[in-house]
Amino acid sequence: MQEFTYNFLTEFFLLYDNLPIWFHRLISFNFAWRNVPTGGASPASAVQNYLYDRTISMSLVGVQALTSFPSELAKMDSRATRLLELREALELASHEQPPPLGESHSKIVVRNLTLATPNQVTLAEGLTFQVERDSPILITGPNGAGKTALARVLLGLWKTRGADVSVSVPRALSIVPQRPYLAPGCLGDQVTYPKRFVGDQDASKAEEALKAVGLEHLLERSHGSWDARCMWEEVLSGGEQQRIALSRALFHRPDFVLLDECTSMVAADAEERLYDCVTAVGVTPLTMSQRLFLPKLHKQLAPSSWNVFRASAG
Numbered sequence: 380m381q382e383f384t385y386n387f388l389t390e391f392f393l394l395y396d397n398l399p400i401w402f403h404r405l406i407s408f409n410f411a412w413r414n415v416p417t418g419g420a421s422p423a424s425a426v427q428n429y430l431y432d433r434t435i436s437m438s439l440v441g442v443q444a445l446t447s448f449p450s451e452l453a454k455m456d457s458r459a460t461r462l463l464e465l466r467e468a469l470e471l472a473s474h475e476q477p478p479p480l481g482e483s484h485s486k487i488v489v490r491n492l493t494l495a496t497p498n499q500v501t502l503a504e505g506l507t508f509q510v511e512r513d514s515p516i517l518i519t520g521p522n523g524a525g526k527t528a529l530a531r532v533l534l535g536l537w538k539t540r541g542a543d544v545s546v547s548v549p550r551a552l553s554i555v556p557q558r559p560y561l562a563p564g565c566l567g568d569q570v571t572y573p574k575r576f577v578g579d580q581d582a583s584k585a586e587e588a589l590k591a592v593g594l595e596h597l598l599e600r601s602h603g604s605w606d607a608r609c610m611w612e613e614v615l616s617g618g619e620q621q622r623i624a625l626s627r628a629l630f631h632r633p634d635f636v637l638l639d640e641c642t643s644m645v646a647a648d649a650e651e652r653l654y655d656c657v658t659a660v661g662v663t664p665l666t667m668s669q670r671l672f673l674p675k676l677h678k679q680l681a682p683s684s685w686n687v688f689r690a691s692a693g
């Protein structure tokens with residue numbers, strides 16, 4: 380029944396979303412007809428009033444649009460990033476098929492990797508490292524050094540380059556990006572993304588993940604219902620959005636996770652606990668970050684030979 384009502388309302392507003400505008404116009408015209416200056420109502424004065432009223436209401440709509448501009452921009456930002464990544468992946472797939480990455484069950488292995496952008500700008504050469512289960516590694520480097528680029532290579536989005544290059548990654552590898560994508564859907568869907576939330580099956584695991592990242596208040600706010608829906612990008616703060624993204628890693632528990640500056644908007648005093656949560660559930664992070672406290676949470680630091688990064692002077 381709930382689904383029927385939801386579908387009905389969605390269809391109704393999609394088809395008739397301009398009804399309120401026409402109601403508003405009728406009311407405005409009625410108002411214009413009644414409130415004419417001395418001399419009585421005439422079509423000319425009514426139309427004049429109507430146009431005056433429309434000018435004012437259109438200006439108000441303009442002001443309203445301006446005030447909602449920053450949040451609209453934030454929404455567009457994460458969507459645009461995803462679209463760009465999709466476009467890059469499609470371009471690579473159509474022109475230059477990247478050689479398939481090797482598959483390894485228990486570790487990430489990178490040997491002699493040359494890191495380069497799609498337009499052939501070399502960012503680093505000879506990258507060699509491996510990440511084993513329970514041996515997290517931290518990669519630091521200045522802005523533009525190529526940390527996200529490395530994540531893209533490991534996910535198979537960017538081509539691997541280099542003589543004798545070999546890159547193998549486990550199937551169970553996922554990413555928590557800096558700017559998370561919030562899926563349209565209910566609260567449960569946000570935690571279980573990319574899979575749809577299935578109440579009976581996912582509720583207790585999703586609740587555990589949500590609590591671990593300190594977002595239990597979202598469930599309380601919706602009176603314990605996972606079906607709450609809203610424009611999540613507008614309602615959740617930047618830090619909350621990043622915590623939601625981390626909760627997905629805790630929900631799905633891949634063997635390895637790429638954490639790409641994924642706590643940059645989280646309050647500093649909570650960050651360390653969040654990283655602990657990830658390792659506590661048996662997920663091994665490969666972290667890309669500038670955060671100063673992070674070295675103590677990782678068993679390995681990226682090898683110093685990585686200072687060949689093109690942008691390291693920055």
Ligand SMILES: Nc1ncnc2c1ncn2[C@@H]1O[C@H](COP(=O)(O)OP(=O)(O)OP(=O)(O)O)[C@@H](O)[C@H]1O
Pocket residue numbers: 467496497498502520521522523524525526527528529640
């Ligand atoms: N699609 C692309 N096409 C061309 N160049 C790109 C592309 N994406 C990123 N770059 C460039 O590659 C370089 C490395 O970018 P990357 O995002 O990996 O840096 P980063 O080390 O993650 O930086 P930050 O610390 O700011 O997140 C940058 O100079 C960037 O402009």
